[in-house]
Amino acid sequence: AQSVTQPDIHITVSEGASLELRCNYSYGATPYLFWYVQSPGQGLQLLLKYFSGDTLVQGIKGFEAEFKRSQSSFNLRKPSVHWSDAAEYFCAVARMDSSYKLIFGSGTRLLVRP
């Protein structure tokens, strides 16, 4: 069965510091991977997605993610965090069946120290 694991429940970084949020997936076929961000009171917003090709994917708001098949990982990175990046981040894999439903990880809450 497909699953997504985000091992870090909370991460705190200082503003201006670099960030890496971890995501590991379990999926039998070629995975289709996503990162979503949820700010308080907001819906889920897509940051970036990986389907195939270049394993380093660029997204919105200065985020990038790298797909590593050998490690079953799709970690999200940002070189310099801004206070407005404080939010909850969800990694997800799409099921390649009739509905392409998303299977989410449990999320990582990012706190940014001034």
Added chain:
Amino acid sequence: EPEVTQTPSHQVTQMGQEVILRCVPISNHLYFYWYRQILGQKVEFLVSFYNNEISEKSEIFDDQFSVERPDGSNFTLKIRSTKLEDSAMYFCASSAGRGLDEQFFGPGTRLTVL
């Protein structure tokens, strides 16, 4: 920018009562989804809907749940007889096409069952 909207933002109901959660997907989208997130847990897929019928439903989506697109713009989730364990944030999402088109999420409806 087009967005998915959901009403109400918060619904409080008594156990055993029926509730209807409403969503207005993005106007040219064809695929519709409901997800839910119990407090402190993962975002979970409930149901997908295309061409006026359910394309997939999860084991959570039992006979107490139903979905409808009554008028070509709204997409509703009905819970016939709510239980305490139905308390959660319910997210509606829509996408333009199948496969890997981005699913756009609404801000959610927080359902509290007393």
